Amino acid sequence: MRRDDLRPAVFGTATRDRVLVRLALSENGLHVRELARQIESSANAVHRVVIGLERAGVVVSRPVGTTRIVLLNRRWYGAVELRTLLERLAYAYPEVRERARTYRERPRRIGKPL
């Protein structure tokens, strides 16, 4: 992420915006390291953002194996409106959308050629 990024941080910081936008573009959630890679930020910075959002009830995380998958909390009382807003906001972050578009979440058989 560039330090001179002048896009408005609707949710307080550019990292928080990107985390939320990327999660809105994900069906099954992402683990923190992958989330950080997808938005070109550090895992520590993303982890801090996730903790704050989780405390507010906006995102949830669940353990999968030895890691935790983070996703938007669809039980949160403003979840539908938030997702709509984030899908709009995603247009301000074309690089995040592009990475999300090419990131495969569906299962893929081992050994199947790309």
Place this chain on the structure above:
Amino acid sequence: MILPLDASLVDVEFAACTVLDRAGETAVLCGGSAAAYYVPDLYQSLDIDFVVEVGAAPHIVDRALATIGYARAAEGHYRHERLPYMLAFPIGPLAIGREYVATWRTERREDLVLHVFTPTDVVRDRFLHYWAWGDRTALDVALAVARAHAPEFDLAAFTAWTQRELAADPSYDPSRIGRFLTNLERA
């Protein structure tokens, strides 16, 4: 107020709610701990979830809970040195899915009070947990509360609410409503 070392989950719930009430903060028991309140033989929890009014001053909550031996362990979480139950204060407002909860039940035990979700709201809350995440345990708890408190459980209100949630978010799987209703009829 001193909590005995053999204090039960419900003892702690009443004590915490009462000291907060006396401090001017209305805390409503919700989540799995509210379910445990209604079906203690079937479901137990070590976490006690209260939602206090938005804007409640943390120092007032800290001071009130200190009188029963609870101290803040992390943001929104309080622990007792010798009791296993943790008090958690999820950020409000009090809501189930998209809908705010404005009424609750107030139980009394001598001079103690406990504000708690109604049985219908506990069923809605636990069912939503199953609906959103597929958690079968939450479905079982919702069914258990609906059966144990059948006279108070408002099935018509529950069904109407599922339709409102579904209209707002069509990605919810409607077959899970059917599963709940079918299992409820089997009781």
